[in-house]
Amino acid sequence: xxxxxxxxxxxxxxxxxxxxxxxxxxxxxxxxxxxxxxxxxxxxxxxxxxxxxxxxxxxxxxxxxxxxxxxxxxxxxxxxxxxxxxxxxxxxxxxxxxxxxxxxxxxxxxxxxxxxxxxxxxxxxxxxxxxxxxxxxxxxxxxxxxxxxxxxxxxxxxxxxxxxxxxxxxxxxxxxxxxxxxxxxxxxxxxxxxxxxxxxxxxxxxxxxxxxxxxxxxxxxxxxxxxxxxxxxxxxxxxxxx
Numbered sequence: 001x002x003x004x005x006x007x008x009x010x011x012x013x014x015x016x017x018x019x020x021x022x023x024x025x026x027x028x029x030x031x032x033x034x035x036x037x038x039x040x041x042x043x044x045x046x047x048x049x050x051x052x053x054x055x056x057x058x059x060x061x062x063x064x065x066x067x068x069x070x071x072x073x074x075x076x077x078x079x080x081x082x083x084x085x086x087x088x089x090x091x092x093x094x095x096x097x098x099x100x101x102x103x104x105x106x107x108x109x110x111x112x113x114x115x116x117x118x119x120x121x122x123x124x125x126x127x128x129x130x131x132x133x134x135x136x137x138x139x140x141x142x143x144x145x146x147x148x149x150x151x152x153x154x155x156x157x158x159x160x161x162x163x164x165x166x167x168x169x170x171x172x173x174x175x176x177x178x179x180x181x182x183x184x185x186x187x188x189x190x191x192x193x194x195x196x197x198x199x200x201x202x203x204x205x206x207x208x209x210x211x212x213x214x215x216x217x218x219x220x221x222x223x224x225x226x227x228x229x230x231x232x233x234x235x236x237x238x239x240x241x242x
Contacts, residue, residue: 005060005085007031007232010051010069011038012091012215013157014121014146019066022221023228031062031232038072039153044160048075052083062086062232067189067214068157074167077174087201088179088231090224091186091214093193094167094200102162109158117151130185130213138218171200178204179231183212183219205231 007027009020017024017035024033036051051072055061061084065073070092077084097105108123121143125134128142146154178201182194191208198206207227212219 004031004232005062006055007033007062007064007228008051008055009033009035010063010065010072011035012067012069013161014124014149014154015066015069015215016145016148018141018145019215019217020064023217023225026225027228027232032059036069036072038069038157039149040156042156042159044071044075044164045079047072047160048079052076052080055083057083059083060085062088064088064090064228065092066090066217067092068161071161071164071167074170077170081174084176085236086177086231086234087174088181088228089194089197090181090216091183091189091194092197093189094171094197095193096164096166097162105158105162109155112151112154117154118147121146127188128214130183130211130219132211133213133219141218142215168196168200171197172202174201174204177231177234177236179207179227180204181207181209181216181224181227183214183216184208184210185212186214188214 011019020035024035027033034054036054038047041047041050063073063076063084070089073087073089074094125139125142129138180194180198182191184191194206198204209216209220209223217224
C-alpha cells in the first residue's frame, strides 16, 4: 500500500467531502485518500497549491477532479507535473467561460451577495443532477452540501472560476494515464467538452456514465468507484526520454 499513490480528490463548486464519500469508503481500503478543501481560496493557483500541500511531498499522487475540481487539477498539473502519476478529469472543461457563462455566473454571485444564497442551489439543482435524481435524498444531499460550503466560499469559488485560463494548450503535454469521464445527461459540462479533453491528452480514456448529470460520484457511486479502481490499476506509462 505504501507504494501506491495517494488518491487526491478535488470537489466541484459548492461541494465538499460528501461528493466523494462512496469512493473513499471503497478505495480507502487500498489507497490513502485525501479530499482537498477548495473553499478557502479565491484563485485556482491557490486552490491547487493548498490541495498539493495536503499530500506529503515524497508521495506520488493520483489526482481526480470534478467540475471546478477539474480546473484545479489542470492547474496542479502546471504546478507539480512530476508529482502526479495519474489524472482523472470528470464533468469538466478545458475552456475558459464563454461571455454567456460568465454573465450567468456573475448573476448567481449577485444573488448570493444580496442575501439570497439559499436561492442559489434550487436554481442550480436541475443542472447538477439527472432528472430522475432531483427528488428524494440525492437532491437533499446536494442542498445540504451547498449549505455547508456557504455563501462566502461560494463567492471565492466563483471568482476563481471566472478568472480561469483556457487549458487546452496544456493537455497534449500530459503524459500519465488519464481517465476522462462525464455524465451522459450533464448540461453544465456536456459530453462534447469531455470528448475534446480526451482527444487532446495522449492515450486518454473517455467514458460516458449513463443515468447521471453533473455529479456522477453521488448519482452512480458504484459505477464511478469501479472506473477509478480500473484507472488506478492501469499500467503506468513508460518514462519519456528527451
